[in-house]
Amino acid sequence: MAIVTGGAGGIGAAATARFVSEGAHVVVADIDEARAKEVADRHGDKAFACAFDAADNESVRALMDGTAARFGRIDVLYNNLAQLSEVAVTQDTTVVDTPFEVWNDLMAINAGSYFAACKFAIPHMLANGGGAIINTATGCALAGDVRRTSYGASKAAVVALTKYVATQYGKQGIRCNTIAPGLILTETLKRASPELLNLMSRHILTPRLGQPEDIAALAAFLASDESGYINGELIACDGGLLAHLPQTAEIEDLMNAQS
Ligand SMILES: NC(=O)c1ccc[n+]([C@@H]2O[C@H](COP(=O)([O-])OP(=O)(O)OC[C@H]3O[C@@H](n4cnc5c(N)ncnc54)[C@H](O)[C@@H]3O)[C@@H](O)[C@H]2O)c1
Numbered sequence: 001m002a003i004v005t006g007g008a009g010g011i012g013a014a015a016t017a018r019f020v021s022e023g024a025h026v027v028v029a030d031i032d033e034a035r036a037k038e039v040a041d042r043h044g045d046k047a048f049a050c051a052f053d054a055a056d057n058e059s060v061r062a063l064m065d066g067t068a069a070r071f072g073r074i075d076v077l078y079n080n081l082a083q084l085s086e087v088a089v090t091q092d093t094t095v096v097d098t099p100f101e102v103w104n105d106l107m108a109i110n111a112g113s114y115f116a117a118c119k120f121a122i123p124h125m126l127a128n129g130g131g132a133i134i135n136t137a138t139g140c141a142l143a144g145d146v147r148r149t150s151y152g153a154s155k156a157a158v159v160a161l162t163k164y165v166a167t168q169y170g171k172q173g174i175r176c177n178t179i180a181p182g183l184i185l186t187e188t189l190k191r192a193s194p195e196l197l198n199l200m201s202r203h204i205l206t207p208r209l210g211q212p213e214d215i216a217a218l219a220a221f222l223a224s225d226e227s228g229y230i231n232g233e234l235i236a237c238d239g240g241l242l243a244h245l246p247q248t249a250e251i252e253d254l255m256n257a258q259s
Contacts, residue, residue, distance in 0.1 A: 001071040003027045006081025008035035010186025014212035020046045054113035064120035074124045076223040083109035093147045103150040110154035130173020137180040166232030175231045182238020184210040202249040205240030
């Protein structure tokens with residue numbers, strides 16, 4: 001039994017489909033109950049929608065306890081949700097200008113809810129001999145940017161949380177790893193300006209941008225026994241965005257101009 005939080009979103013829906021195709025039963029957990037149901041319904045009796053609010057610890061507890069009570073076990077927890085509301089994206093700017101409320105909200109939902117999910121899921125996993133936890137960061141957690149300070153800091157906390165879970169429960173059969181997605185073309189990002197997408201393409205080493213299925217494939221691997229010897233790791237899935245020096249695209253332009 002796998003739980004995908006933010007399961008109604010772009011990457012969450014793709015992960016649900018991939019997990020089901022690998023034989024798992026999936027709880028599609030999201031604050032958007034209607035969309036969670038829509039995603040779950042695509043998979044008949046293999047997926048179940050569950051409404052919950054990551055901002056409320058008791059709601060996170062109910063998700064974990066309810067899943068374990070109904071299905072007898074939790075094998076996989078994929079912490080995938082994030083606070084990506086309009087306010088969170090537009091008001092999360094520089095250190096000086098970001099309001100405390102925005103910082104607190106992003107830390108609570110992006111980092112705090114992952115802590116709560118681990119805290120309430122791990123006892124159920126231990127009761128069945130272990131499990132796999134996958135947390136979601138972003139490239140913005142690994143390098144600075146001119147805005148979205150709270151988003152980057154909250155996701156960096158997730159990277160550390162992963163290592164603490166792996167360290168504390170690894171010997172008891174729990175593996176915990178982080179995925180750091182790069183630009184992934186969800187329905188939302190497909191609507192981003194062509195200028196932004198072109199700019200990103202310049203800095204990505206693959207000839208195409210990322211798809212939700214790219215992240216779903218990595219999540220399925222990290223959930224499976226195939227990754228049984230990987231624990232506490234962060235794996236970027238970003239087409240090589242962070243694999244090169246920041247000025248590489250400009251150096252390439254310079255060389256092309258000189259040749
Ligand atoms: N798409 C990208 O380019 C990209 C890049 C880097 C990292 N990520 C990360 O990948 C993950 C998935 O992103 P996505 O692009 O699929 O986003 P998305 O907006 O499509 O999905 C996010 C889901 O989280 C749910 N959610 C938000 N707040 C919630 C709450 N309080 N309680 C329960 N559910 C809540 C939303 O309803 C939504 O369904 C996020 O953690 C995001 O930070 C995405």
